[in-house]
Amino acid sequence: MSILRETRDSIQGFTYEDMKKTGRQKLPNSVPLELYRAIRLIGMYQALPLKGKSTTAAIGRKIGDSLPVQSVDELLDFFRELQIGDPRIVLEEERKLHIAVEDCFCKGLPELEESLVCDLEGAIMEGALSRIFNKAVHVKEIKCNVNGDECCEYEVRL
Ligand SMILES: [Zn+2]
Numbered sequence: 001m002s003i004l005r006e007t008r009d010s011i012q013g014f015t016y017e018d019m020k021k022t023g024r025q026k027l028p029n030s031v032p033l034e035l036y037r038a039i040r041l042i043g044m045y046q047a048l049p050l051k052g053k054s055t056t057a058a059i060g061r062k063i064g065d066s067l068p069v070q071s072v073d074e075l076l077d078f079f080r081e082l083q084i085g086d087p088r089i090v091l092e093e094e095r096k097l098h099i100a101v102e103d104c105f106c107k108g109l110p111e112l113e114e115s116l117v118c119d120l121e122g123a124i125m126e127g128a129l130s131r132i133f134n135k136a137v138h139v140k141e142i143k144c145n146v147n148g149d150e151c152c153e154y155e156v157r158l
Pocket of ligand 1: 117146
């Protein structure tokens with residue numbers, strides 16, 4: 001009997017491509033939005049100290065860095081493909097971009113005053129853009145549906 005299962009040493013860990021590999025038989029390859037929200041908002045935002053700020057920054061950057069995208073457009077397409085939200089550039093200056101996200105995963109949640117909850121998704125952009133431009137990129141969340149804004153929006157400083 002041959003060993004068909006691919007193995008990899010534990011130090012090297014997983015790649016983003018590995019995330020698509022599944023051996024599930026009966027259940028689909030997607031999980032409901034409420035599970036993503038529960039991990040993000042109940043698990044990270046509410047359970048971690050300081051609303052998870054340093055943790056989401058570290059997690060997001062690592063994920064962003066691992067994504068198979070090579071340009072800003074590819075990154076925005078990827079956000080749509082993963083159904084995180086529907087992003088578009090709403091302001092473009094030499095060293096600054098504003099990216100608004102329609103239909104963000106947080107859309108429709110009850111409003112919480114002075115709460116910007118989509119920091120992880122911004123950190124994912126930060127990780128991907130830092131790699132694409134090969135320099136430090138800073139992404140800050142400036143609007144959020146949950147905060148009562150008309151959409152979620154990020155300021156990207158290059
Ligand atoms: Zn959002």
